[in-house]
Amino acid sequence: MRRALAWIALLLTLTAPAFASWRDDVGTLRVGFIAGDNPNYEVARLEKFRWQLQYALAVPVELFPARSYEALMEAQATGRVQYAVLSSLAYITLDRRCDCVEPLVQPTSADHLRGFRALLVARTDGPVSTLAEARNMRLAVGGKDSLSGRRAAYAGMAKEGIDPASYFLRIVETPDSAAALAALAAGEVDLATAWSMASDPLSPSIGSGPFGQLAGDGVLSPSTLKIVWQSDLIPFGPHVVRKDLPEMAKSSLLQALTEMRNVQPEAYDAIERGLPGGFVAADPALYRQLAETLNLPRRRD
Incomplete structure (x- = not known):
């Protein structure tokens, strides 16, 4: 017992300076x-x-x-x-x-996902299914500094050689993705930026961000939308x-x-x-x- 206590005392003596040092x-x-x-x-x-x-x-x-x-x-x-x-x-x-x-x-x-995905979505009953079909269409985006509502989508389009300012007929600026999706639901635009961290992005499930919010408010049903483009995982x-x-x-x-x-x-x-x-x-x-x-x-x- 005494030997064990001696070892403990020695260990405390040796480790105390290191313990205190970084603190x-x-x-x-x-x-x-x-x-x-x-x-x-x-x-x-x-x-x-x-x-x-x-x-x-x-x-x-x-x-x-x-x-x-x-x-x-x-x-x-x-x-x-x-x-x-x-x-x-x-x-x-x-x-x-x-x-x-x-x-x-x-x-x-x-x-237990580490991030979300930025999306471009369109109505299932609309004419747009791909970025190539989005030329001369109307796009709703979020704030200019919004990663999920604008910057990620613009960067993705740049990789495809697309300059949004000249590619789309009109770009409608909105405060956030929920407002962009509301404009899409109202028929004011043909595409909208959005985001989701749900395993099933177009769902009202937990983590679906603006989709779940607007579905709960009765503004739109995610089942009426389709994904035109999605980003890599954004941490x-x-x-x-x-x-x-x-x-x-x-x-x-x-x-x-x-x-x-x-x-x-x-x-x-x-x-x-x-x-x-x-x-x-x-x-x-x-x-x-x-x-x-x-x-x-x-x-x-």
Whole structure:
């Protein structure tokens, strides 16, 4: 018994400096996220997530609310935050600006999928079934910075040698994919951009995004639509850390996050309430593929 206790004491003595070292280096872990116009409410809403990280890592954790992705990217690029919750587009944009960050985890859907697909859809009773048949037709798109509602579809068409501005008779700009699909249902356009993370994209099932929403509202039935084009898998936005964060801090964070849904589901839901499948280790290849699809160049200083 005494020998066993002596070994335990020796191990604690040997490991204590390493245990303390990375925590001393990190000090306080600052976690950035998008808070919009009501940061106090959002900080309070994420308290269970913050507390669980602090408990799991045994370091102080502070939340850094940002009003925009641009502000959040700047904060991470300059080191004011070591960890940020970003969209896929924000991450690959930041990666090409500073090469100073890496994706650590990404959330998953109820079906445990790592992302969604951008779509172009048309009515089943309409004349369009392929992109070739879409020439001189009317297209409804989402916002100009929307990855799912515009940019992914435009990048896909560019690969096919299609310039949307000259290819379509008219492009109707709408606030989001739900509005684009509503325009299609109303006969105002011939095609619309949309997205889905469901195994069966054109369904009212959980994860079908605007299709399920509009079906529930009685605006349209997904069975009246057909897919004209779909993207490769677009990964959900990652949780991103600075590359200069100590490796032991990264591994501890990875463990805490991938266990969070099972250990503290309320903490997970606070930060990823729309994606209930839990965190998995991020796949950097998915984000590289997305950057190549969108043709985002690296900044040369």
